[in-house]
Amino acid sequence: MNHDDENDFFNRLEADMTAAPGPDSGADVVDLDKARSARNESADSTAAESGDRSADPTAHGSGSESAGSDPTRSGSGSGPVMVDGPAPAGLGFMDRVKGAKRRPIVPMWLMSTAELKAATGWVAGHYGHKAGYHALRSPVYAARLALLSPRGAAKFVGDTMRWVADKEGEPVRLSAVRREDAAEYLKLSRQRDGRVRLRTLVAVLASIIGMGAALALYVLAPGWLQMVSVGALLLALGHLGRREDAPVITRAVDLPQVQRLTSDIVARAFAALGIAEINKQAAKGKPGIEFKAPIQRDGKGWRADLDLPYGVTVSDVLDRRERLASGLRKSLGCVWPEPVPGEHPGRVMLWVGDQDMARAPQPSWPLLKTGTTSLFKPVPYGTDPRGRLVGFDLMYANFLTGAMPGRGKTFALRILLLAAAMDPTCELHTWEFKGTGDFSSFQPISHSYGSGPGDDATVEGCVDAMEYVYGELDRRARVINGLPKDICPENKVTPALAAKKSLGLHPLVMSIDECQEVFTHERLGKKAAELATAIIKRGRALGVILLLGTQRPDADSLPKAISANVGIRFCLQVMGQPENDMVLGTSMYKNGIRATSFTAADLGIGYLVGAGPNPQIVRSYYIDNANAEVICQKAKAARAAAGTLPNPDAPKKEKAADTLLADILAVIPADEAKVWNETVVERLAELRPERYGDWARMSGEEQTAHLTAALKPYGIAAGQVGRRIDGKFVNKRGIKRDEIATTVAERNRNRDAS
Numbered sequence: 195m196n197h198d199d200e201n202d203f204f205n206r207l208e209a210d211m212t213a214a215p216g217p218d219s220g221a222d223v224v225d226l227d228k229a230r231s232a233r234n235e236s237a238d239s240t241a242a243e244s245g246d247r248s249a250d251p252t253a254h255g256s257g258s259e260s261a262g263s264d265p266t267r268s269g270s271g272s273g274p275v276m277v278d279g280p281a282p283a284g285l286g287f288m289d290r291v292k293g294a295k296r297r298p299i300v301p302m303w304l305m306s307t308a309e310l311k312a313a314t315g316w317v318a319g320h321y322g323h324k325a326g327y328h329a330l331r332s333p334v335y336a337a338r339l340a341l342l343s344p345r346g347a348a349k350f351v352g353d354t355m356r357w358v359a360d361k362e363g364e365p366v367r368l369s370a371v372r373r374e375d376a377a378e379y380l381k382l383s384r385q386r387d388g389r390v391r392l393r394t395l396v397a398v399l400a401s402i403i404g405m406g407a408a409l410a411l412y413v414l415a416p417g418w419l420q421m422v423s424v425g426a427l428l429l430a431l432g433h434l435g436r437r438e439d440a441p442v443i444t445r446a447v448d449l450p451q452v453q454r455l456t457s458d459i460v461a462r463a464f465a466a467l468g469i470a471e472i473n474k475q476a477a478k479g480k481p482g483i484e485f486k487a488p489i490q491r492d493g494k495g496w497r498a499d500l501d502l503p504y505g506v507t508v509s510d511v512l513d514r515r516e517r518l519a520s521g522l523r524k525s526l527g528c529v530w531p532e533p534v535p536g537e538h539p540g541r542v543m544l545w546v547g548d549q550d551m552a553r554a555p556q557p558s559w560p561l562l563k564t565g566t567t568s569l570f571k572p573v574p575y576g577t578d579p580r581g582r583l584v585g586f587d588l589m590y591a592n593f594l595t596g597a598m599p600g601r602g603k604t605f606a607l608r609i610l611l612l613a614a615a616m617d618p619t620c621e622l623h624t625w626e627f628k629g630t631g632d633f634s635s636f637q638p639i640s641h642s643y644g645s646g647p648g649d650d651a652t653v654e655g656c657v658d659a660m661e662y663v664y665g666e667l668d669r670r671a672r673v674i675n676g677l678p679k680d681i682c683p684e685n686k687v688t689p690a691l692a693a694k695k696s697l698g699l700h701p702l703v704m705s706i707d708e709c710q711e712v713f714t715h716e717r718l719g720k721k722a723a724e725l726a727t728a729i730i731k732r733g734r735a736l737g738v739i740l741l742l743g744t745q746r747p748d749a750d751s752l753p754k755a756i757s758a759n760v761g762i763r764f765c766l767q768v769m770g771q772p773e774n775d776m777v778l779g780t781s782m783y784k785n786g787i788r789a790t791s792f793t794a795a796d797l798g799i800g801y802l803v804g805a806g807p808n809p810q811i812v813r814s815y816y817i818d819n820a821n822a823e824v825i826c827q828k829a830k831a832a833r834a835a836a837g838t839l840p841n842p843d844a845p846k847k848e849k850a851a852d853t854l855l856a857d858i859l860a861v862i863p864a865d866e867a868k869v870w871n872e873t874v875v876e877r878l879a880e881l882r883p884e885r886y887g888d889w890a891r892m893s894g895e896e897q898t899a900h901l902t903a904a905l906k907p908y909g910i911a912a913g914q915v916g917r918r919i920d921g922k923f924v925n926k927r928g929i930k931r932d933e934i935a936t937t938v939a940e941r942n943r944n945r946d947a948s
């Protein structure tokens with residue numbers, strides 16, 4: 195019970211007692227004064243005890259003060275129910291030490307060699323530029339100073355005469371005259387006479403020395419020294435004669451004006467958000483927000499960590515980012531409020547950049563310098579609002595980018611494709627369904643390539659390529675399965691395995707821009723979705739990477755199985771919560787990760803999820819078509835040298851999945867309506883041991899699951915098939931021959947039609 199409650203209780207008790215019947219009523223007479231003083235004396239100890247009592251259930255209701263309407267009491271009248279737990283003892287010292295968040299000893303920018311190098315480069319470049327700028331203009335500066343030297347000489351003579359005549363004391367002497375203070379005036383005049391005598395002597399001596407030195411120089415000094423001396427004198431006089439409003443030296447660089455972010459400015463901006471809770475606090479004269487750390491410089495901006503009032507969340511602020519920017523008097527692209535991972539939803543990290551993120555200069559893509567790379571190394575992808583490099587491992591991952599049209603999806607995909615191109619071992623499959631040839635630079639180095647506005651032929655080509663990639667999954671799985679454990683302990687592609695050309699486990703990247711055109715294709719959409727899902731699910735460990743881009747991230751255009759399984763997601767500006775969550779993942783919008791808060795000016799800027807422990811705002815590196823062309827030419831040369839350049843005349847690779855249905859039909863006689871999966875696999879292995887032999891070595895259950903997965907892209911599902919074995923009825927998963935036959939017939943019909 196707090197102090198106010200207690201007072202209230204005693205007031206009510208007093209009122210009750212006044213109204214209470216006399217001693218005969220049987221009630222105890224309470225001496226209120228005594229009660230009050232006892233209460234005051236024991237206030238502290240009671241508080242402590244109440245905590246203890248509430249912790250001990252047996253102590254509830256034992257007090258005599260059980261009556262009343264305090265909401266913390268039970269209605270039974272048996273005593274107070276303490277709803278506040280015992281005074282928290284808090285974490286022990288060791289717990290606090292263990293849970294303490296350590297701030298880095300060495301600042302982040304010093305720990306990153308790349309950032310340190312970049313910072314040093316910028317500083318060196320800055321001063322180098324200044325030196326060059328002024329060196330080139332130094333003759334102009336000298337001429338200006340020479341022109342100003344007569345003015346300087348006149349100023350020098352005038353200043354010297356004023357000094358000799360003690361002009362600085364004149365106002366005081368005049369003041370004594372005005373006050374008609376004869377004594378003061380006489381004292382000041384005497385002091386002035388003495389000063390003038392001394393200063394005249396100094397001036398005469400200095401002129402004699404000066405003229406002597408000048409004469410000596412004129413007579414004795416070599417010509418160059420005379421020149422230097424006259425030059426120095428002219429420059430010095432010119433400097434003295436310079437005008438305040440016309441500087442001799444012009445500015446070499448215009449440094450951006452950095453407005454300091456203060457707590458007042460931040461508080462003012464939050465108060466202007468129109469959030470009722472903050473306004474309520476402000477009306478009480480309290481700050482609506484609570485700063486959790488000093489506001490400090492962080493990269494090229496300011497960082498403020500703060501708590502919002504109870505019940506207000508970061509999402510409320512994100513919804514009002516524009517108002518916040520207005521309150522801070524900054525452009526929208528400078529203001530980035532973010533939730534703090536691991537903290538409560540009311541903790542905001544507000545980062546206010548000096549410059550608009552979309553307009554701030556971005557360092558060039560680091561891979562431009564290296565020329566080639568390995569996909570097993572992290573790919574530099576972009577920069578965060580603070581200008582720090584953001585990269586991620588593309589290997590063992592898949593990538594999805596989505597946005598409204600024209601926000602930078604193609605550029606976002608291109609960066610990754612370029613990184614893949616720079617790895618000469620990487621096999622590329624490049625497909626684009628805008629039909630504008632955005633990825634045409636990649637055609638010469640791609641094993642399959644297509645560009646078209648969602649037309650049947652291009653979609654079919656893409657699905658064929660997907661089937662080939664799907665077949666690759668099987669082949670690669672077989673290769674990995676057959677490797678000894680000491681060579682492949684993790685059952686996945688490693689750099690060492692990828693380097694063994696004979697195994698064919700090199701990285702394989704398939705990119706599909708505007709993939710909605712494929713997934714919504716009337717005839718092939720379903721199959722494409724099944725294939726993409728399988729590639730995403732199984733490809734990771736097998737060195738197969740799928741990159742998808744879409745401008746229509748909705749349930750029809752982007753099947754749930756795909757959006758739910760992609761590892762790395764990049765969402766540029768989208769219109770609403772469904773698109774946001776479709777690209778970034780369920781509940782992201784609710785958790786304050788909102789790509790809806792970007793504007794049309796935020797080109798290339800989006801939320802990147804899955805690349806690090808927390809979602810982050812990233813601006814992808816900007817590589818236009820012309821630069822991509824240059825990089826692809828180099829990649830082509832590197833591939834030619836490594837012998838990995840795709841041969842356009844080579845016969846089309848066999849689509850491993852293509853013959854599966856025909857093979858199944860071949861091993862199931864027409865009179866056998868239903869067959870168990872494991873039986874089919876055994877027969878397939880007999881038919882084509884080179885292709886299905888590995889399947890046969892699996893356990894019965896694995897065989898069943900494997901065939902089920904292999905048939906899924908064709909829309910064929912396995913069901914329960916019953917058999918009587920030794921008089922007992924056994925149920926196992928199997929397939930219907932009719933279903934296979936119908937699918938094959940339909941496929942052949944479609945092929946003939948197109």
Ligand SMILES: Nc1ncnc2c1ncn2[C@@H]1O[C@H](COP(=O)(O)OP(=O)(O)OP(=O)(O)O)[C@@H](O)[C@H]1O
Binds near residue numbers: 599
């Ligand atoms: N990282 C970036 N930095 C600066 N500008 C960028 C960046 N990425 C893209 N842009 C600009 O955004 C514009 C649109 O980019 P892009 O063509 O990639 O959009 P898109 O989302 O693929 O469009 P569409 O949906 O029409 O295909 C480009 O003209 C480019 O100048």
